[in-house]
Amino acid sequence: MNKTTQYRYVVVACLVFWTAGAGFAQVSSVNGPEIIGQNAFYTSNRAPLVESPFIKLPIGSIIPRGWLRTMLELERDGMTGHLEEISPWLKFQTSAWASKEGIGERGWEELPYWLKGFGDLGYVLKDQATITAARKWIEPVLSSQRADGWFGPRDLLTSLKSKASPEGVPDLWPIMIMLNVLQSYYEYSKDERVISLLTNYFKWENSLPATAFGAGYWPRVRAGDNIESVYWLYNRTGEPWLLELAGKIHGNMARWDTGVINWHNVNFAQGFREPAVFWMAARQPELLAAPERNYQQAMNLYGQFAGGTFVSDEDSRPGYADPQGGFETCGIVEFMHSFEMLTKISGNPLWADRAEEIAFNSFPAAETPDLKALHYLTCPNQVQLDRSSKAPAVENSGATFSYSPFEVYRCCQHNVSHGWPYYAEELWLATPDNGLAASLYAASELNARVGNGTQVKISEETEYPFQDTIRLKLDLPSATAFPLYLRVPRWCDNISLQIDGRPVVVKSTPLSYIRISRQWANGDTVTLHLPMKISVRKWSANKDSVSVDYGPLSFALKIEEKWQKFGNQEKWPEWEVMPGSAWNYGLILDPQDPAGSFRIERKPGPPATQPFTPEKAPLALLVKARKIPDWRLDPKTNIVGLLPQSPVRSSEPVEEVTLIPMGAARLRISSFPIIGDAPAVAPRRQKH
Numbered sequence: 001m002n003k004t005t006q007y008r009y010v011v012v013a014c015l016v017f018w019t020a021g022a023g024f025a026q027v028s029s030v031n032g033p034e035i036i037g038q039n040a041f042y043t044s045n046r047a048p049l050v051e052s053p054f055i056k057l058p059i060g061s062i063i064p065r066g067w068l069r070t071m072l073e074l075e076r077d078g079m080t081g082h083l084e085e086i087s088p089w090l091k092f093q094t095s096a097w098a099s100k101e102g103i104g105e106r107g108w109e110e111l112p113y114w115l116k117g118f119g120d121l122g123y124v125l126k127d128q129a130t131i132t133a134a135r136k137w138i139e140p141v142l143s144s145q146r147a148d149g150w151f152g153p154r155d156l157l158t159s160l161k162s163k164a165s166p167e168g169v170p171d172l173w174p175i176m177i178m179l180n181v182l183q184s185y186y187e188y189s190k191d192e193r194v195i196s197l198l199t200n201y202f203k204w205e206n207s208l209p210a211t212a213f214g215a216g217y218w219p220r221v222r223a224g225d226n227i228e229s230v231y232w233l234y235n236r237t238g239e240p241w242l243l244e245l246a247g248k249i250h251g252n253m254a255r256w257d258t259g260v261i262n263w264h265n266v267n268f269a270q271g272f273r274e275p276a277v278f279w280m281a282a283r284q285p286e287l288l289a290a291p292e293r294n295y296q297q298a299m300n301l302y303g304q305f306a307g308g309t310f311v312s313d314e315d316s317r318p319g320y321a322d323p324q325g326g327f328e329t330c331g332i333v334e335f336m337h338s339f340e341m342l343t344k345i346s347g348n349p350l351w352a353d354r355a356e357e358i359a360f361n362s363f364p365a366a367e368t369p370d371l372k373a374l375h376y377l378t379c380p381n382q383v384q385l386d387r388s389s390k391a392p393a394v395e396n397s398g399a400t401f402s403y404s405p406f407e408v409y410r411c412c413q414h415n416v417s418h419g420w421p422y423y424a425e426e427l428w429l430a431t432p433d434n435g436l437a438a439s440l441y442a443a444s445e446l447n448a449r450v451g452n453g454t455q456v457k458i459s460e461e462t463e464y465p466f467q468d469t470i471r472l473k474l475d476l477p478s479a480t481a482f483p484l485y486l487r488v489p490r491w492c493d494n495i496s497l498q499i500d501g502r503p504v505v506v507k508s509t510p511l512s513y514i515r516i517s518r519q520w521a522n523g524d525t526v527t528l529h530l531p532m533k534i535s536v537r538k539w540s541a542n543k544d545s546v547s548v549d550y551g552p553l554s555f556a557l558k559i560e561e562k563w564q565k566f567g568n569q570e571k572w573p574e575w576e577v578m579p580g581s582a583w584n585y586g587l588i589l590d591p592q593d594p595a596g597s598f599r600i601e602r603k604p605g606p607p608a609t610q611p612f613t614p615e616k617a618p619l620a621l622l623v624k625a626r627k628i629p630d631w632r633l634d635p636k637t638n639i640v641g642l643l644p645q646s647p648v649r650s651s652e653p654v655e656e657v658t659l660i661p662m663g664a665a666r667l668r669i670s671s672f673p674i675i676g677d678a679p680a681v682a683p684r685r686q687k688h
Contacts, residue, residue, distance in 0.1 A: 089384065110414045263316040
């Protein structure tokens with residue numbers, strides 16, 4: 001184990017021993033799992049790749065429950081599940097992707113984008129109709145491979161044309177997405193045809209000149225996806241030439257290890273992780289550090305607000321960093337995927353925190369509550385979702401704010417499909433010491449092999465993130481020893497823990513794991529309490545505005561939403577959302593205790609199955625505020641005006657306003673001015 005790896009897995013708190021029904025329990029706060037070899041049951045990195053701190057479990061091991069299952073079922077019953085009815089790019093009879101000969105209407109990234117999430121949606125829900133519908137497309141893809149290894153649309157072989165190559169060269173980008181489709185299908189089905197197809201395709205890729213991996217704007221910037229698929233196959237076959245191919249791709253693609261080399265938001269959300277992917281082979285510490293450096297650069301320049309995104313309404317542009325700016329739905333789901341990947345690669349729980357932040361606070365508002373339409377851009381401050389163009393306040397013209405299921409959002413319309421399924425697959429991870437880790441908290445049922453190979457079922461009962469308690473119940477056929485890791489989020493100063501109803505004292509630190517190592521018996525229980533508290537963040541780079549958090553949830557002003565249908569489709573309507581109440585408020589905060597300015601209101605009973613709406617939000621914060629009359633909509637674009645500089649003087653009456661979880665607010669103000677005559681909140685260094 002190298003020094004970098006050793007440092008990542010040191011114990012950061014003392015051990016606590018106690019005796020319970022199943023024997024001794026060893027409880028400690030650690031930076032990550034012990035790396036003592038490979039997990040005996042699940043595919044992890046094969047030497048010489050860096051040992052895997054976390055390992056993805058086979059798709060189907062985790063059954064989501066609660067609100068997350070509702071989101072998946074809404075996706076199945078909504079736009080994604082019925083996209084073949086809606087999208088002109090998913091016509092099976094004419095699509096080149098559905099042809100064994102790869103001949104037909106080529107499309108581009110649309111079919112693979114959709115299928116990437118649609119198939120996983122079926123696998124996660126164990127929904128046979130969805131699985132069958134996905135298999136309809138996968139079968140011709142598996143049958144389309146030529147003798148030389150290429151598969152899929154033949155037109156892609158020459159679709160990148162330039163002065164240097166007027167005859168055209170291969171566009172590898174759409175194939176990279178289809179590789180992800182096939183990887184998931186294999187993980188679910190164990191269909192060996194996938195291994196054969198990928199092996200032959202990568203042999204074809206390896207025969208290309210090195211310059212092929214620098215060709216084309218999209219494949220050159222996103223080729224880290226290609227490397228990830230190469231390593232996926234290497235971990236299953238051990239063919240050494242695959243590592244050579246990965247090195248060739250890294251050496252000729254756009255080099256994210258040198259810095260941010262592209263400010264297109266989806267390129268960034270996918271590409272920034274690539275150095276850490278290649279680090280698994282190269283083992284150079286600067287490669288592992290590069291994604292964090294790139295991420296901080298983007299967030300410090302353009303992401304000084306709550307929600308986990310940054311202003312990149314197609315591209316980030318100097319001078320456009322106000323929270324009136326937005327982030328593509330494509331970028332949201334790709335960011336989530338990158339954070340989930342980086343959690344497994346690095347073992348750093350900060351990436352899981354970031355996945356939760358964007359999933360809870362930004363992603364839900366990107367779609368209508370029934371998941372039957374989406375919009376192109378989701379903004380931290382966004383008070384009117386009409387279909388008029390917002391350019392030049394946002395980069396692209398057209399209807400970028402209103403909700404639609406149709407092709408005006410050609411990329412996002414298809415790519416949104418993998419957001420919730422991938423998230424559900426990452427709730428639990430295997431560890432190299434034959435244990436399990438709760439990485440993303442949500443109600444679920446897990447079935448996995450641990451310890452000496454015993455099959456354990458863990459039932460996770462929780463209403464997180466709306467409440468702060470996680471209850472685990474273990475079912476085993478016989479007593480089995482294995483470690484269980486529980487992530488401590490960055491906002492949690494200290495946890496409380498019970499095992500079989502008995503309190504266990506352990507000193508935790510934010511961004512760590514509680515490791516419980518013991519011989520577990522059937523019926524054992526673990527109760528983890530993650531105390532949430534209100535916090536106020538000040539954003540000095542954005543007019544000294546503030547955002548308000550409660551645990552992993554950020555909050556936005558509750559604005560009355562007036563939904564107005566448009567378009568001529570009764571089954572698949574399009575929507576504008578107009579404000580029915582005032583939004584131009586500044587908050588009145590106690591300068592000595594900003595968090596004490598709020599009081600919490602909870603709705604009685606369990607949260608709604610779809611909690612991300614203003615009416616169903618399980619909790620709210622109440623705070624004093626005044627209107628700011630000069631803060632208005634921009635008259636040319638109907639976009640929310642730029643933030644006024646805080647503190648703001650206002651003689652308007654004091655009112656009590658309601659804040660709801662940001663993800664429940666499709667109309668939202670989440671970056672607030674402060675009312676006062678002097679700075680109200682002391683600056684605090686931000687940790688994204």
